[in-house]
Amino acid sequence: AAGVIQSPRHLIKEKRETATLKCYPIPRHDTVYWYQQGPGQDPQFLISFYEKMQSDKGSIPDRFSAQQFSDYHSELNMSSLELGDSALYFCASSPPGASDTEAFFGQGTRLTVV
Amino acid sequence: DAKTTQPPSMDCAEGRAANLPCNHSTISGNEYVYWYRQIHSQGPQYIIHGLKNNETNEMASLIITEDRKSSTLILPHATLRDTAVYYCIVRVEYGNKLVFGAGTILRVKS
Numbered sequence: 001a002a003g004v005i006q007s008p009r010h011l012i013k014e015k016r017e018t019a020t021l022k023c024y025p026i027p028r029h030d031t032v033y034w035y036q037q038g039p040g041q042d043p044q045f046l047i048s049f050y051e052k053m054q055s056d057k058g059s060i061p062d063r064f065s066a067q068q069f070s071d072y073h074s075e076l077n078m079s080s081l082e083l084g085d086s087a088l089y090f091c092a093s094s095p096p097g098a099s100d101t102e103a104f105f106g107q108g109t110r111l112t113v114v
Numbered sequence: 115d116a117k118t119t120q121p122p123s124m125d126c127a128e129g130r131a132a133n134l135p136c137n138h139s140t141i142s143g144n145e146y147v148y149w150y151r152q153i154h155s156q157g158p159q160y161i162i163h164g165l166k167n168n169e170t171n172e173m174a175s176l177i178i179t180e181d182r183k184s185s186t187l188i189l190p191h192a193t194l195r196d197t198a199v200y201y202c203i204v205r206v207e208y209g210n211k212l213v214f215g216a217g218t219i220l221r222v223k224s
Contacts, residue, residue, distance in 0.1 A: 004157075033211055042201070042214040043158065056211050090157050102148070103212055105157030
């Protein structure tokens, strides 16, 4: 079965550079969530989109922005990167319809800022 | 979303049942109990969820107390591959984010 695809899997950037992470949800899923997980930390919610509109916002820095496109894929744009942005970034998607659907996670993008 | 409390770690012998407790005393009537697990740096994996009835699937069973203030995830025959961080999450209806708290590190030992 198709899963959530994230690219790239690994990314190394220097301080003050920009990075773009991509997420391709499971087909026919209309909701996308982004999470950040620092070393030894639990996943922290950043932002979510439902039907291409932002639906919720968590502890996402102003330097970060995200959007969901017409084909439902999503991109997380990160500017002025800092060392503390080094983390695993997970994307998850969930389907429309039922009120108690589960979210399915991708394998993540490991961002290292040097 | 209601907060959850889980023990920081648990050990379980391989082949035995692993019973992972979760307290969610402030849960409200429209909030579901979800369980996810994360195996070392992989994406969190959905296990099971329920509202008030006990639930069972091919991975696990979920027992929710009648007052819904606590629940237990049961892995009936734990294997070494079940070693992971297990997260109990209380979530309102569809569309709301999953808020991960401090989960339980389950170590399955041979």
